Amino acid sequence: MTIKTDGPAVVKATGAAADTCEGADAQPVRITRLQRELAQRLAQDIAAGVFELDSHLSEKALSDRYEVSRTPVRGALRLLAENGLARCKPNSGYYVARRAQLDDTEGTPDGAPLTSDDLYRRLVADRSYRLLEDSFTDSDLLQRYGVPRSTLMKTLLRMASEGVLEKRQGHGWRFPASLADDDVRKESYRFRMMIECAGLQDTAFTVDPRAFQDIRERHEALLADPEQPIDSHEFFTLNSMFHEMLARCSGNRFILQAVQQQNQLRQMDAHPSSYPVTELDRYVREHLDILDAMEAGDQEWAVALMRRHLKATQWAA
Template identity: 85%
Template sequence: MPIKTSGAADTQPVRITRLQRELAQRLAQDIAAGVFELDSHLSEKVLSQRYEVSRTPVRGALRLLAESGLARCKPNSGYYVARRAQVDDTAGAPEGAPLTSEDLYRRLVADRSQRLLDDSFTDSELLHRYGVPRSILMKTLLRMASEGVLEKRQGHGWRFPASLADDDVRKESYRFRIVIECAGLQEPDFMADQRAFQDMRERHTALLADVQRPIVTDEFFALNSAFHEMLARCSGNRFVLQAVQQQNQLRQLDAHPASYPVSTLERYVREHLDILDAMEAGDQEWAVAVMRRHLKATQWAA
């Protein structure tokens, strides 16, 4: 589904820049991957921080999403996700342009999560599959390797690291997360982003309002990942943030359709809210205790 790029239907059409088109495509891909769940608020500030651009291209990209039906604009409120795009619909680059390194990164993660990629592969296999220049492919693979999402095989090719679907690997991952994320809450430069905290609180509260409906993995994963990444960003420590983002990427590689029990979901959501309350109240000790308990429990349902 190429993102619609025509101007407004009036005598003064709005000029659409290449950056706006590319950003709209990346947003569509993230919506398809479940990063932004249905009806979630697409905050200009949050998106500009996430994609490291100013609010102007974000605003243009949101208009394009609205034209394509992926987002809707609520008066005096902003844009919200209107429907979930399909990964195949958002895979192409805008206006037939070749895939960028960022596009390819997202394609590789999405294809791996659907088990469309084997555990190991060669450069040639990826070049044939995605049709990108070798320079783009190598830039992407080296980035993924530096972030721990890929490993270089001795001699020839690449492989994905041990799967978090493996019980021992998953437990090791959660032990690491307990160390990193609890430390992040105690960073001296931790500063709660009030707007981000409020947005996160509203999204969690919305889930509690409909707890009679089991929630599928990708819906909960999107909110859960955004919650932990937000806290890491508030820590003010770039290495804490990088570690949490890496863990989220590794978890996304093993995303699979499933449902969380209503009682379990409600407990996890309330624990998130307890952590927000504690950090806003300046009670880091209690927030750390809840986070440790939360991560120990969720490893069995991740």
């Protein structure tokens, strides 16, 4: 469904308890991108029959299913209600009000038709939320996303060329071995240790002052308020940027391509909520230590720090 918002993207705040929808007359608050995207996914799943008409949309169940906290779930449910897909029962919560049609689910949260890039991001997000099976057909995706076949094929071929999707013999597609598997994850991290450490030692490695400063400021911003826990979604995005930036500075296109592919696989199979929040502060500081070592010209120490960092994070990614 194309989720519509009133004016500058707001929903009405409520102090009601979990799984209730009282307080509808409270002051409006700005909604987040995560809430809009989650509402979009819920609308798609309602259209696909995952949630039956009149079924209870439990905050806890949705939080567990989509691996997010209850706060974005609550905002997404309000958006569904405002768009007529959900209705509130006092002291009970939200229920499916009507079955969304496939045409309703087309487009981005801002109402524009899905482009190939939009669909790519949606597929990556839905895979990370385990909303897509390991194997599927063109028809499965056409029914789920309601995009033109040309857009779908362009997107699938791009994903296949990047190694995040494979064509099955006969017909259909499948995702390669998942990083959620312990053995596959171990292989991935052994590969990353070889590739990323080699990148730091490459004779063509050049410190890009502007890129280093930008990534440093982003890390320091996460540490600015010691009383405020680091958001796992922010770290997940910044972590990918950090490793890709170092690979780009290596001056070796093949190392960069390898790191980009690993990042894409992790976007498919690793969800931000999988990171232990208590460790994020340490991971950010380890990134800063690696930057310090490279800027000081101590590649050997930077390699040691990178290897230790990857070993520490492999079970949290």
